[in-house]
Amino acid sequence: MPKVNLDYAFAATAECQPGKNKTDWWDTNVTGFVLEVRCTGGRTYYLRYLNAAGQQRQHKIGRYEDISFATAKKTAQKLRSEVVLGGDPVAKKAEIKAVPLYRDLAELHLAHAKLHQRAYTATEMYIRRHILPRWGKVRLTDIEPRSISQWLADKLAEGLAPATVEKIRVIMGRSFVLGAEAEMAGTEKNPIRRVPRIKFNNARERFLTTEEAIRLRAAVAESQNPQLKHIVGLLLLTGARIRELLDAKWENVDAARRVWYIPDSKTGKPRHVPLSSAAVAIVEDLPQFPGCPWLVPNPETKKPYVSIQHSFERATRVAGVKGLRIHDLRHSAASFMVNSGVDLFAVGKVLGHASYQSTQRYSHLANDTLMAAVEAGAAKQQLP
Numbered sequence: 001m002p003k004v005n006l007d008y009a010f011a012a013t014a015e016c017q018p019g020k021n022k023t024d025w026w027d028t029n030v031t032g033f034v035l036e037v038r039c040t041g042g043r044t045y046y047l048r049y050l051n052a053a054g055q056q057r058q059h060k061i062g063r064y065e066d067i068s069f070a071t072a073k074k075t076a077q078k079l080r081s082e083v084v085l086g087g088d089p090v091a092k093k094a095e096i097k098a099v100p101l102y103r104d105l106a107e108l109h110l111a112h113a114k115l116h117q118r119a120y121t122a123t124e125m126y127i128r129r130h131i132l133p134r135w136g137k138v139r140l141t142d143i144e145p146r147s148i149s150q151w152l153a154d155k156l157a158e159g160l161a162p163a164t165v166e167k168i169r170v171i172m173g174r175s176f177v178l179g180a181e182a183e184m185a186g187t188e189k190n191p192i193r194r195v196p197r198i199k200f201n202n203a204r205e206r207f208l209t210t211e212e213a214i215r216l217r218a219a220v221a222e223s224q225n226p227q228l229k230h231i232v233g234l235l236l237l238t239g240a241r242i243r244e245l246l247d248a249k250w251e252n253v254d255a256a257r258r259v260w261y262i263p264d265s266k267t268g269k270p271r272h273v274p275l276s277s278a279a280v281a282i283v284e285d286l287p288q289f290p291g292c293p294w295l296v297p298n299p300e301t302k303k304p305y306v307s308i309q310h311s312f313e314r315a316t317r318v319a320g321v322k323g324l325r326i327h328d329l330r331h332s333a334a335s336f337m338v339n340s341g342v343d344l345f346a347v348g349k350v351l352g353h354a355s356y357q358s359t360q361r362y363s364h365l366a367n368d369t370l371m372a373a374v375e376a377g378a379a380k381q382q383l384p
Contacts, residue, residue: 003028008069011035014043032083033076035064045072049083057090099186102143102175103136108182109175118243118264126171130155135172140179140186145194148172152198166198208236208332212321219319225311227296230282232312232329234296237279239333239351242326246304248295250288255280262352271352331362338362 002017004010006027016039017023027033034046043064051057061067061075079089106127113123134151135143148169155165172192179187208216213236220229234245244262252261258280260273275283286295292302309326316324330351337347348359 001026005029006033006035006069006073011043011064011069027073027076030073030076030080032080033073045076047076047079047083047089049080049089051083051088051091052086057088059089059093096139096141099139099141100184101136102138102140103132105140105175105179105184105187106132106136108184109171109178112178123171126168127175130168131172131175140176140184143191145191148191148195152195156198162198169195169198205331206324206328207335208321208324208328210336212319212324213332213336215319216315216321216324219315220312222318223311223315225308226287226299227305228308228311228315230286231296231308232315233282234279235326235329236333236336237276237282238273239330239337239347240273241330242308245296246308249293250295251293253283253295255283273352274350334359334362 001024003026006025006029010025014025014035014037015023016037020039022036022038025035025037027035032047032049034048036042036044036046045061045064045067047059047061049057049059059079061072061079067075082089082092110120110124110127113120117123152165152169155168156162169192173190173195176187176190176192180190216232217229217236220232223229231242231245234240235242238245238260240260240262248260248262252263253259253275254261255275258275258277260275261270262273263270283295287299289297289299289302294302294304296305297303298305312326316322334347334351337350338344344359344362347362351359353359
């Protein structure tokens, strides 16, 4: 165990002692600071010490060619100070290495989403396309709020919509919540909670007028998709979500009692949708296929449609109805109910809203109905 005054000059010329595979040159100034020189020519800096249990530990500082001597010595002094104060750099390093990477957390998140989340494919896409490329190889404890905020700002600068960036932030935060529930190391603190929410106005509601609804019904009746007229008609009459209808089964529709049971809605709770006479008429007109349980399946596959977007967009062009999304049929169903004098509470029950606040978006329509009522009252009084 030769001891020397380790300095830059010695480290540059140090050699392995004759007849040995390696030689450890111990510094006389920093206790435990060692330059290991192998006969093959490799040179590496270490700090060697006894931990609190009296066990010898070795902490690798770095190879000679990778770091300067000054950096190696400064690091050795810092590590030695930790040891004197009761620390254990090797144990600390092992603890850090034991912290999973975000990709490990992502696997847990996706496994949970596949079992419990209806929109699994969307979550998988956001994680795979956006989050993993940047954070997949980063240890969970190294993910900091400031870095996340800058990354999200860069996403906005790249041209991603604010709503998309906010969705990315929410999904990443959800990863940490699930990790904490599973007691995964490194998820004790959720860094996303200190990242400000992306501010955006995603309010976009399109309501069909009576004339537009008539034109749309005529267009879907001529569609090459034979089920489109039934699907659009039921969406406008029930206010259901598109996926709820595409996944509906005959066993859950009772035309005699005029009710449609949805066992698994977006809110996670089952609900009953009342069917008007017009809706029942559509149900009774639906084609049924032997052995097929679905209410409005694809006639070719006898399975639920993955999407009707293409045929729907073509129908809106034929009808001359611009800027209409499939989800706007749900808004339009609510609009027709409210403008017919139905109160917001009842509308919310039909739509299956989890809270009254969700139905408040249609409050201005209720005000229009009330205004029409007082105007009619004034007209009866022959007031100017």
